Amino acid sequence: MQGDLVAALGQPLHALGMMKAVPALDEEGAAQVQLVQQSEQSRVADSKPGSIASGVLAMPSAISRARPMLSNVRQSVPAEVIAGSxxxxxxxxxxxxxxxxxxxxxxxxxxxxxxxxxxxxxxxxxxxxxxxxxxxxxxxxxxxxxxxxxxxxxxxxxxxxxxxxxxxxxxxxxxxxxxxxxxxxxxxxxxxxxxxxxxxxxxxxxxxxxxxxxxxxxxxxxxxxxxxxxxxxxxxxxxxxxxxxxxxxxxxxxxxxxxxxxxxxxxxxxxxxxxxxxxxxxxxxxxxxxxxxxxxxxxxxxxxxxxxxxxxxxxxxxxxxxxxxxxxxxxxxx
Structure with missing residues (x-):
């Protein structure tokens, strides 16, 4: 329970510089906090300008997120416009x-x-x-x-x-x-x-x-x-x-x-x-x-x-x- 709470709150707390305010944790909770911190550091590093790897790795997920949007746009175009084109x-x-x-x-x-x-x-x-x-x-x-x-x-x-x-x-x-x-x-x-x-x-x-x-x-x-x-x-x-x-x-x-x-x-x-x-x-x-x-x-x-x-x-x-x-x-x- 405590580990789940830390996993949920670790990222915003780390962003605010307040992670030290979290009470002492057991070994499992500490491991989860460390995992969250490493993940956040990796995300911040990859999001820097010039990070080619981040752009390449993000393309599949971006395409998958864009497909529903494109489908909605296509459905919103009147049939007469498509036929005329x-x-x-x-x-x-x-x-x-x-x-x-x-x-x-x-x-x-x-x-x-x-x-x-x-x-x-x-x-x-x-x-x-x-x-x-x-x-x-x-x-x-x-x-x-x-x-x-x-x-x-x-x-x-x-x-x-x-x-x-x-x-x-x-x-x-x-x-x-x-x-x-x-x-x-x-x-x-x-x-x-x-x-x-x-x-x-x-x-x-x-x-x-x-x-x-x-x-x-x-x-x-x-x-x-x-x-x-x-x-x-x-x-x-x-x-x-x-x-x-x-x-x-x-x-x-x-x-x-x-x-x-x-x-x-x-x-x-x-x-x-x-x-x-x-x-x-x-x-x-x-x-x-x-x-x-x-x-x-x-x-x-x-x-x-x-x-x-x-x-x-x-x-x-x-x-x-x-x-x-x-x-x-x-x-x-x-």
């Missing part, structure tokens, strides 16, 4: 991805599949908002790209109208039957279709030089593209362009038809998202402006390429999309 840091990445996607759309008709992964994984945008904003931006870019490529391909209005109507019908049917189909198998099929078509086009020594399919064939292709787009989450060109190339459709009309089929699908989905209030207008408008800028550059580049050069560009894009889409599907399945 993240958006600012990732702004250039999102802008670059949007420009690249627009460039690919203007050049090959394919590229919109890049947007949603970038928005969700890098900018941390919720999935539904990312899809809605991407569709709005792709709608603007698709209108411009379709106009440029349709004018270049000089297609008649009737087959284009049949294709768009069929694609819209297929997309609606796919949306209704979405939960009844194995989505993973469908996505893997789309990945293999894009990959196989790209490899075939790349290995071919001559660009496709056949005729444009008839309106009835375009109607069936539009149904397949719209349906596959709805149940797989891909854009219409990713499905339609490989099918058209497999039928030996010239690459320029294939791009134009793929972009034309995408418009009613994107428009329908955008209207639905707008009614549900899921569209982030500032984000969608920003994406649209960046996509249009990239699409403009891609369209200019496509005019400078020969038929073979354009075929190679489309083939490489299809191969990249097929590999990426297949990998993403398998990873999400695991």
């Amino acid at each position: 993240l958006t600012l840091r990732m702004l250039w990445t999102v802008a670059a991805a949007s420009l690249i996607a627009g460039l690919l759309i203007g050049l090959t008709g394919i590229g919109g599949v890049l947007l949603v992964p970038v928005l969700t994984q890098i900018a941390r945008v919720p999935l539904d908002r990312a899809i809605a904003a991407s569709l709005l931006g792709l709608l603007f870019a698709g209108i411009y790209a379709a106009f440029v490529h349709l004018r270049r391909a000089r297609l008649e209005c009737r087959p284009v109208a049949v294709l768009c109507l069929a694609a819209t019908t297929g997309a609606l049917v796919g949306a209704v039957t979405l939960d009844r189909l194995p989505a993973t198998a469908v996505r893997l099929f789309v990945a293999l279709l894009a990959l196989g078509s790209g490899l075939h086009a790349l290995a071919s020594k001559h660009p496709p030089g056949g005729n444009i399919p008839s309106s009835s064939k375009l109607g069936m292709l539009g149904l397949a593209a719209g349906y596959g787009s709805a149940i797989s989450g891909t854009g219409g060109p990713v499905i339609l362009i490989p099918l058209l190339l497999a039928l030996r459709t010239p690459v320029a009309p294939a791009i134009a038809l793929g972009l034309a089929a995408q418009l009613p699908i994107a428009l329908t989905a955008t209207v639905v998202y707008a009614i549900e209030g899921r569209i982030d207008l500032p984000l969608g408008a920003t994406l649209g402006a960046l996509l249009i800028a990239g699409t403009f550059a891609g369209a200019l580049l496509s005019r400078r390429l020969s038929g073979r050069g354009l075929t190679v560009a489309v083939a490489l894009t299809l191969i990249a999309v097929g590999l990426w889409y297949g990998y993403a599907t398998l990873v999400s399945r695991a």
